[in-house]
Amino acid sequence: MTEKWLNxxxxxxxxxxFMWARQCCNYDYDQAKEILQLVYVKILEGKAKYDEKANLKTWIFSVIRYTAIDYQRSQLIFEDLGAIENVIEDEPETVETFDYKELIMKLxxxxxxxxxLVFYHNMTLKEAAVILTLSIGTVRTHYDRGKSALKKLILNTGIYG
Incomplete structure (x- = not known):
């Protein structure tokens, strides 16, 4: 793998x-930029190696996911408990605008x-299983239950009826 090809x-x-990094970071733009930079450095320095067992995009997404998990764990060690309490907010009583991101975050x-991974990044369930290091059966279960739960959340908003 040459550096030119990698670039x-x-x-x-x-x-x-970047979209996947944002999703892994709960849509925190700055943290997603930091994660993606760390991922690119890992890849270019050879710390993350592509073994050609999976699709290249699947591999990149896996590296992003694990880098985000490691980064978030490292940040929690130094997080002030007062800051964590300030992050928790009450749910709004009425929803004025329909926000799909908010509904997805409830899952x-x-x-x-x-x-x-499936809807926004056009991946197959098998590719999602590789990225999430889950069995295909578990991914199918999450997929079916997630669709059902999201449908209920959408119907509960009342915008479709």
């Missing part, structure tokens, strides 16, 4: 990689990640 591949997948993490 070309990273540029080709940059937009989707359990496994369901949310599978739905984002």
């Amino acid at each position: 070309q591949i990273l540029e080709q997948h940059h937009r989707e990689a 359990p993490a496994g369901q949310r990640q599978v739905l984002l």
Whole structure:
């Protein structure tokens, strides 16, 4: 794998990689930029190696996911408890605008990640299973339950009837 080829591949997948990084970081723009920079450095320095077992995009998404998890764990060690309490907010009593992102964030993490990979990143369930290091059966379960839960959340908003 040459550096020129790697740079070309990273540029080709940059937009989707950044979207996935944002989703892994709960839509925190600055943290997603930091994660993606760490991922690119890992890849270019050879710390993350592509073994050609999976699709290249799947591999990049896996590296992003694990880098985000490691980064978030490292940030929690130094997080002030007062700051954590300030992050928790009460749910708004009335919803004035329909926000799909807000509904997706209400899903359990496994369901949310599978739905984002499949619907927003056009991945197959098998590719999602590789990225999330889950069995295909577990991913199918998250996918089916996530779709059902999201449908209920959408219907409960009342905008479709």
